[in-house]
Amino acid sequence: MMIKFVGILLVLFAGTMIGFVQAARFAARPRQIRQLLHALQRLETEISYGQTPLPEALLRISGMMQQPLTALFATISKSLSIESAGSGETVRECWENAVLAHWPSTAMKNAEKEAMLRLGATLGGSGREDQLKHIRLAMIQLQAEESTARDDQQRYEKLSRSLGMLGAALVVILMV
Amino acid sequence: MPQPLMELFPTSLRHVLEQLPAFVMESLEEIRIRENRPLEISYGSRFSFVREDGTLTDEFRAAYVPSKEQCRALLERVTNHSVYAVEEELRRGYVTVPGGHRIGLAGRTVLDKGLVSHLRDIAGFNVRMARARIGFGAQVLPGLLDFKSRTIRHTLIVSPPQQGKTTLIRDIARCISSGEWCHPGALDWGSRKVGIVDERSEIAASERGVPTFDLGPRCDVLDACPKAEGIMMMLRSLSPEVIVVDEIGRPEDAEALNEAIHAGVRVLATAHASDLSDVFARPVLAKLAADGVFGNYVLLSRVGGKVEHRIVSAEEAVQETSRRYSRTIGATPRDAPWGTALPVASVVTPSPALVTVKARPMPAIRSPDLTAARGNDDD
Numbered sequence: 001m002m003i004k005f006v007g008i009l010l011v012l013f014a015g016t017m018i019g020f021v022q023a024a025r026f027a028a029r030p031r032q033i034r035q036l037l038h039a040l041q042r043l044e045t046e047i048s049y050g051q052t053p054l055p056e057a058l059l060r061i062s063g064m065m066q067q068p069l070t071a072l073f074a075t076i077s078k079s080l081s082i083e084s085a086g087s088g089e090t091v092r093e094c095w096e097n098a099v100l101a102h103w104p105s106t107a108m109k110n111a112e113k114e115a116m117l118r119l120g121a122t123l124g125g126s127g128r129e130d131q132l133k134h135i136r137l138a139m140i141q142l143q144a145e146e147s148t149a150r151d152d153q154q155r156y157e158k159l160s161r162s163l164g165m166l167g168a169a170l171v172v173i174l175m176v
Numbered sequence: 177m178p179q180p181l182m183e184l185f186p187t188s189l190r191h192v193l194e195q196l197p198a199f200v201m202e203s204l205e206e207i208r209i210r211e212n213r214p215l216e217i218s219y220g221s222r223f224s225f226v227r228e229d230g231t232l233t234d235e236f237r238a239a240y241v242p243s244k245e246q247c248r249a250l251l252e253r254v255t256n257h258s259v260y261a262v263e264e265e266l267r268r269g270y271v272t273v274p275g276g277h278r279i280g281l282a283g284r285t286v287l288d289k290g291l292v293s294h295l296r297d298i299a300g301f302n303v304r305m306a307r308a309r310i311g312f313g314a315q316v317l318p319g320l321l322d323f324k325s326r327t328i329r330h331t332l333i334v335s336p337p338q339q340g341k342t343t344l345i346r347d348i349a350r351c352i353s354s355g356e357w358c359h360p361g362a363l364d365w366g367s368r369k370v371g372i373v374d375e376r377s378e379i380a381a382s383e384r385g386v387p388t389f390d391l392g393p394r395c396d397v398l399d400a401c402p403k404a405e406g407i408m409m410m411l412r413s414l415s416p417e418v419i420v421v422d423e424i425g426r427p428e429d430a431e432a433l434n435e436a437i438h439a440g441v442r443v444l445a446t447a448h449a450s451d452l453s454d455v456f457a458r459p460v461l462a463k464l465a466a467d468g469v470f471g472n473y474v475l476l477s478r479v480g481g482k483v484e485h486r487i488v489s490a491e492e493a494v495q496e497t498s499r500r501y502s503r504t505i506g507a508t509p510r511d512a513p514w515g516t517a518l519p520v521a522s523v524v525t526p527s528p529a530l531v532t533v534k535a536r537p538m539p540a541i542r543s544p545d546l547t548a549a550r551g552n553d554d555d
Contacts, residue, residue, distance in 0.1 A: 053258040080257050089186045089249040091257050124252060127294055128260040 008176070012168045019164015026157045028107035030149040035069055036112070037142050040119075044135050047128060054091065054124045055080040072102040095120030115141040181277055181303070186249035189215075192240050195230025204305055205338065210282075211247045211299035214239035221478055251298050254279050266295040275388060276306035276381025306381060308389050312340070312483075313347030318359040319487040320348075320472050322442075326365045328352065328418060329471030330437060332464075333446040334455055339476040340483045341446040342378050342422060346389055348444060349379070349420045353392030370395045371416030373406030379422055404428035411439050418442045430460045437469060451475065452493050465493070 039061045046057035055077045062073035079094040096117060103113050119138040123131065182190055192215065193207065203220035210216075214236040215226045224232040225239035233239060242250075254271050255262045265271045270280045282300030285292045322329045333341050351358065355367030374380045374397050380387035382399040391397070396414050398406045403421050407429075410416050419436050421429070424445045436443055449455045452473060456462045464470065473488045488496070 047260055051258075051261040053256040053261050055257060057258075090252050124255075124257040124259060125248075126259055126296070127263055131260050 004176075008172050011172055011175075012165070015168020015171065016165045019161045019167070022160040022164065023157045025107045026153045026160065029109070030146050030153055032069065032106055032108055033112060033142055033146040033149055035065055036108075036116070037139055037146070039065060039069065039073065040135050040139050040142070044132055047131050047135070051128075068102060068105045071105075072098055075102065091124040092121045095123065109145075111145050112142060115145070180275055181273070181305070184250070184253045184273060186246050186253065189242060189246050189250065192226060192228060192230055196226065197230070197232070200224075200232065206305070207301075207303040209242050209247065209250065209301040209303070211244055212241055215242055247299060247301070250301060251281075254301070263294060267292055269295065270376075272377040272381070274381070274383055276378055278304045278306065278376065278378055280304065306378060306389075307343060308346065309340070309343050310347060310350070310390070312344055313349075313351045314356070314358040316344060316474060316485050316487065317348055317351050317357065318362075320474070321357065321359055321362055322471070323361060326362070327368055328442050328444065330443045330469060331445070331472040331474060332455070332461075332470045333444075333474045333476065334449045334452070335446075335476035336450045337448060339478050341476060344474070344476065344485075345420055345422065345444060345446055346379050346391065349395060349418075350390055350392040352418055353394040367392070367394050368417040369415065370418045370420060371410040371414050372397045372420045373401055373403050373410060374399050374422070375401060375403050375406070376422060379420065404432040407432035407436050411436060411441065416441055418444060420444045422446050423448060425458065425460055427460055430464050433464065433469065434467075443469075452488065452496055455493075465490075 042061050042064065043057055046052040046060065050057070052060070058073045058077035058080070062070050062077060065073060075098040076094055079098065080091065099113060099116050099120065115138050119134060122134045182194065185193060189209070196204070196217070200217070200219045204217060205221070206218040208216040208218070216236075216239075217224055217226055217232075224234065225236050227233055227238055228240045251259070254273060259266070262271055266281065269282075270278050272278050280302035281295055281298050282302075283295045283298035286294040286296055288294075317328070320328045320331050333344060335341050349370050349372060350356075352368050353370040355365065357363070357365055370392070372379050372391070372395060374382065377400050379389070380391055380395075380397040380399065381389055382397055385397075385399060387395070387397050396410070396416065398409060401409070403424065404426070407419060407421065410419055419441050421433075421443070422445075424430070424433065424447055433443055433445065447455065447458070447461055449458060449461065452475065455465055455473070468490060471490055473490070473493050475486045475488060477484050477486075
């Protein structure tokens with residue numbers, strides 16, 4: 001009886017936790033997209049006013065981000081600096097490798113990833129005006145994603161939280 | 177070849193270049209990378225194509241061919257992955273990388289209101305090695321000394337491209353700022369303050385303002401500064417005793433030089449020209465020379481693998497050129513051996529010859545006024 005009771009508690013706890021984690025992902029996505037937008041805005045400034053070289057600009061950006069985006073930008077910047085020539089030759093390769101490696105640890109989805117990859121393919125390879133255009137394009141895409149992410153958050157955040165617990169309750173009922 | 181420079185090349189290209197024979201590496205001058213065309217190097221004033229295994233060949237069909245991808249990667253690395261940050265350099269057609277090496281670029285130009293605003297589709301690279309040759313200046317410097325005022329005379333170093341002007345000027349600057357006059361009569365002179373206006377970042381190869389070449393202890397460098405403005409800035413605030421500039425040729429350069437000379441500063445400059453008659457044929461230089469600005473000319477020429485120099489004083493220069501021009505007027509073929517043709521007027525004549533020089537037509541101005549003002553001193 002005791003063991004059964006412990007089991008019920010465990011199932012309930014696990015289900016609730018799954019629900020909470022899911023809800024947290026829904027809440028984190030718009031937040032991270034917002035951060036990404038800030039990052040791109042900063043990059044725009046670095047390129048247009050400072051004319052900072054890309055590795056340095058990305059390093060600065062990584063300093064003002066929160067995890068996991070800090071790690072993403074730091075990785076790109078590090079692999080771009082000449083000393084560590086191992087991870088790709090061009091911005092596109094470095095960017096792609098880093099984005100693919102770090103994306104699973106973020107709450108963002110494929111649409112944002114695509115936008116970032118497309119930006120990475122053009123970054124650093126052309127004049128200032130052109131760069132700014134590409135960055136703005138990526139920002140517009142991210143903004144669209146952000147609003148859908150917010151909708152999703154409103155709709156599914158509470159839902160998934162209660163769904164986790166209720167699902168667990170259902171499992172318990174079925175088992176008992 | 178220095179390691180940092182090697183790291184600029186994309187891996188596959190680096191593998192090829194690392195296998196070059198050691199003696200070639202020692203005397204490497206240029207690496208020419210052209211998209212989808214054979215890889216060429218020049219070393220010890222010869223050129224050669226490079227096979228994939230690093231051996232040299234004269235047969236260009238057997239040579240290694242860099243691909244589009246490699247060229248793109250090279251461009252990115254040369255510009256530190258930031259083409260947008262080097263737009264000004266692209267407009268001039270070259271990028272200087274750490275170590276003072278200059279990389280000339282060929283591609284398609286983008287025009288903005290008739291001016292070159294940008295270079296795109298870059299498909300040709302010329303990597304020029306910068307070398308510090310300590311000791312080169314010691315051979316030349318004793319010939320430039322002015323014993324009365326215990327410093328150097330105003331000097332113009334003249335040679336065609338690729339003969340070591342910048343190398344020489346760098347080493348002379350080092351000698352002066354560290355007080356190595358290399359002459360028994362100048363042992364107690366002490367050093368002089370040297371100001372370098374380094375428009376192309378080639379003399380000092382400054383990184384974040386600090387020169388990477390040894391320029392002696394008393395040297396100030398204005399990095400990437402236009403020469404004319406730089407000379408004036410130097411005069412105003414840095415109180416140099418000797419000003420060093422590279423590749424003069426624009427009218428405003430001459431103006432600034434005149435300013436410097438009358439401010440009691442000695443000037444050491446270089447210019448592109450194959451010999452003295454060329455100096456007298458370039459409008460700006462001719463004017464400077466006719467005003468008697470320079471006390472010395474140093475002519476560099478390359479015989480075999482060695483750079484030879486010849487120091488000519490101003491009077492000799494005037495003599496020599498006037499002799500030549502009077503001969504030209506006599507309509508001798510240009511390649512005829514000179515010196516035998518005419519009985520030389522041994523007196524220094526402010527000759528009609530010089531007048532004819534000055535009356536030479538100015539080169540046609542091809543683009544609107546702005547470019548004309550910018551001049552053509554880039555090589």
